[in-house]
Amino acid sequence: MPSVADSFTARAAKAALDDGFVVVFAAGTGNPFFTTDTAAALRASEMGAEIGRDYQGRPLHLICILKGACIFLSDLLRALDLDVSVDFIAVSSYKKGSNSTGEVQITKDLDQPLEGRDVLIVEDIVDTGLTLNYLFNLLASRGPSSLAIVALLDKPSRRIQPVAVRYIGFEIPNAFVVGYGLDYGERYRHLPDVCVLETPEGVLV
Numbered sequence: 001m002p003s004v005a006d007s008f009t010a011r012a013a014k015a016a017l018d019d020g021f022v023v024v025f026a027a028g029t030g031n032p033f034f035t036t037d038t039a040a041a042l043r044a045s046e047m048g049a050e051i052g053r054d055y056q057g058r059p060l061h062l063i064c065i066l067k068g069a070c071i072f073l074s075d076l077l078r079a080l081d082l083d084v085s086v087d088f089i090a091v092s093s094y095k096k097g098s099n100s101t102g103e104v105q106i107t108k109d110l111d112q113p114l115e116g117r118d119v120l121i122v123e124d125i126v127d128t129g130l131t132l133n134y135l136f137n138l139l140a141s142r143g144p145s146s147l148a149i150v151a152l153l154d155k156p157s158r159r160i161q162p163v164a165v166r167y168i169g170f171e172i173p174n175a176f177v178v179g180y181g182l183d184y185g186e187r188y189r190h191l192p193d194v195c196v197l198e199t200p201e202g203v204l205v
């Protein structure tokens, strides 16, 4: 009988082929940055335990950057044994080609003030660092008593602007990834694995 992972792989590959892409999964690739459906969730819960120890006894306010970080947030959140509150912010980054320019527009602002709170920004992936650098400075100007960043994925080879990310799930090479909340044109967020998209010309970067 095929495993759940196999049936997800088959479904996703078909959906991707309709779009002219092939989704490349963990199974059999041997590539360290392809996570299995449980690896990202397990890493999120490990990071939750570490964050829980660091903030022990202090209320923690999480800021989730929509939409890509939503699945990571939900796994992280359930691993936090703390007095936790959550808020959401949505941004759109202006891109030149596949690079963001660092110009960021807030499309949904926070509902709650940050003043005097311990705040942790929850991000899906750090690429050039331009978006997070802008957001970090913006949120720092709102007077939190501390401000830090947790990101599931990091592509350090792409960095233009340094960003101090306190907690990193996985470092990955330079490839465009989808799944576990990450999209390509709003699709593929539902894939349980972190995957790369492959065209006939090769892996999308």
Ligand code: 5GP
Pocket (backbone or CB within 6 Å): 068, 093, 099, 100, 123, 124, 125, 126, 127, 128, 129, 130, 131, 132, 175, 176, 177, 178, 182, 183, 184
């Ligand atoms: P940065 O400003 O660091 O270049 O861009 C960060 C944002 O770009 C991330 O929050 C994410 O929305 C998007 N991004 C960067 N790399 C990837 C990737 O490999 N896959 C997807 N789906 N989004 C990415």
